Amino acid sequence: MSQSEDPSRRDFLAASLAGAAVGVLASGQSAEAASPSPEKAAATVKVRYAELLPHEFRKRLAERPIAYLPLGTLEWHGEHLPLGADALQSEGLMIECARRLGGIVMPPIYLGPDRAKPTDDGKMLVGMDYADSTTPPRQLDGSCYWVPMGLHLLMVDAILAQLQRAGFRAVFADGHGPSRWSWVENLSERQARFGLKLFGVTKDISRLWKSQVDHAARNETSLVMHLRPDLVDLSQLPASRSVWPQGVARVFAADATAAHGKECFEQSVELVRQMFAQAGLL
Numbered sequence: 079m080s081q082s083e084d085p086s087r088r089d090f091l092a093a094s095l096a097g098a099a100v101g102v103l104a105s106g107q108s109a110e111a112a113s114p115s116p117e118k119a120a121a122t123v124k125v126r127y128a129e130l131l132p133h134e135f136r137k138r139l140a141e142r143p144i145a146y147l148p149l150g151t152l153e154w155h156g157e158h159l160p161l162g163a164d165a166l167q168s169e170g171l172m173i174e175c176a177r178r179l180g181g182i183v184m185p186p187i188y189l190g191p192d193r194a195k196p197t198d199d200g201k202m203l204v205g206m207d208y209a210d211s212t213t214p215p216r217q218l219d220g221s222c223y224w225v226p227m228g229l230h231l232l233m234v235d236a237i238l239a240q241l242q243r244a245g246f247r248a249v250f251a252d253g254h255g256p257s258r259w260s261w262v263e264n265l266s267e268r269q270a271r272f273g274l275k276l277f278g279v280t281k282d283i284s285r286l287w288k289s290q291v292d293h294a295a296r297n298e299t300s301l302v303m304h305l306r307p308d309l310v311d312l313s314q315l316p317a318s319r320s321v322w323p324q325g326v327a328r329v330f331a332a333d334a335t336a337a338h339g340k341e342c343f344e345q346s347v348e349l350v351r352q353m354f355a356q357a358g359l360l
């Protein structure tokens with residue numbers, strides 16, 4: 079999509095970025111034990127950009143100048159998952175990567191592109207609104223994230239320019255499908271333009287990648303069960319397996335488990351480690 083020369087786009091961009099909030103994960107809670115285990119101590123390391131004091135930022139940046147950018151949405155993920163499932167998963171994965179490998183996690187972007195088409199009554203259907211599993215096609219409750227591709231590209235460009243200015247040398251971004259695809263598609267051009275090493279779920283690793291590979295089905299449901307079990311309610315799924323959950327794509331969500339989520343999560347963290355290692359960042 080071409081980028082318009084509309085002078086108001088800067089204001090629009092600024093407003094959009096200001097709206098990106100910092101997500102909250104259970105893993106960020108403080109350990110109450112007097113002498114926490116190494117695992118617990120690692121879980122309390124601050125890695126979210128917005129939480130760092132300047133001296134903590136300088137130290138983390140010097141140790142590993144890698145930024146993580148979670149690509150989220152506020153989007154219907156079936157009746158059983160929270161609307162922020164995309165950012166919960168991508169930010170959750172990145173927080174773990176940052177704790178194990180170093181680096182700093184940006185606040186998630188909750189706005190993203192998706193396919194869209196007008197309806198006869200003058201409205202617009204977006205993404206899963208007109209998936210095969212949405213019958214009849216309709217605006218799914220709670221979906222509130224769509225931006226045109228041109229605006230998304232501008233937002234990500236602006237974030238990269240700021241990350242480069244702040245001193246980062248590498249950025250890993252991932253999450254919501256269409257945002258992920260756009261990121262990967264523009265990887266080499268942006269790498270040259272911003273002088274940053276950029277990482278994403280490219281073709282080289284996509285077959286092994288196990289994070290956010292369906293829509294609210296077994297994979298995403300398992301990942302949210304691993305990261306935030308308190309936010310999942312499987313009892314909201316249809317009782318009968320012959321009834322497919324609305325707006326859900328791929329394997330049965332009813333087969334999701336936290337253990338499967340952990341497996342997918344660990345495999346993806348390991349792939350990120352391998353990418354960074356191969357690039358000489360670790």
Ligand SMILES: [Zn+2]
Nearest residue numbers: 164293294298
């Ligand atoms: Zn999702």
